[in-house]
Amino acid sequence: MHPHDSTLPGRIECICQHCGKSFVTFRSNVLRGNGRFCSFDCGVAHREIPLEDRFWREVQKSDHCWTWTGWLTPMGYGKIPAKINGKWRPILAHRLSYELAYGTIPDNLFVCHHCDNPTCVRPDHLFLGTNNDNIQDMVAKGRQQRGTKVTASKMTEAQVTEIRQRYAAGGITKTALAREYGIGKPAMGDILNRVTWKHIP
Secondary structure, eight states: OOTTOTTSTTEEEEEOTTTOOEEEEEHHHHHTTOOOOSSHHHHHHHHTSOHHHHHHHTEEOOSSOOEEOSOBOTTSOBEEEEEETTEEEEEEHHHHHHHHHHOOOOTTOEEEESSOOTTBOOGGGEEEEOHHHHHHHHHHTTOSOOGGGSTTOOOOHHHHHHHHHHHHHOSSOHHHHHHHHTOOHHHHHHHHTTSSOTTOO
């Protein structure tokens, strides 16, 4: 078997975003946002293309959203490498789209989505808002992370339901429950008082 065979475990076939050539890389590279170019030279050459041109190469337009097809953050927002003050760093694609269409974004303002699609970069689907505006928009659309969707969560919905039922039935203390489920007493108190996991009946 050839060492560059995409059927090998952990390997995946990709298309170079600069030259269009097919190549094989590790799946882990792709998951980390790498594996976009078949060679170092292609990666360097791609960065020499003007930022705006590189941006539009990664946009797939439709009658509704304009989808970013390039590198994504873990939350699903597009990002693109840009040279700022002599150093390369990733910037968010939807913010760049807004700036290309409307100009500089004022300090401390967010670029939000009317369409609630993080991969969308269509300028008329974007609007400026404060951090509070962004949070209110997220809550109104039900996009806030809750329960097991929160990366740092140590509990599951089923465990929270079980904890509340056991405590309500009596015969066990908050401290004992906290010790049994491996969390702190304050966190257990928040669960029982519905400060956290409010979406669980």
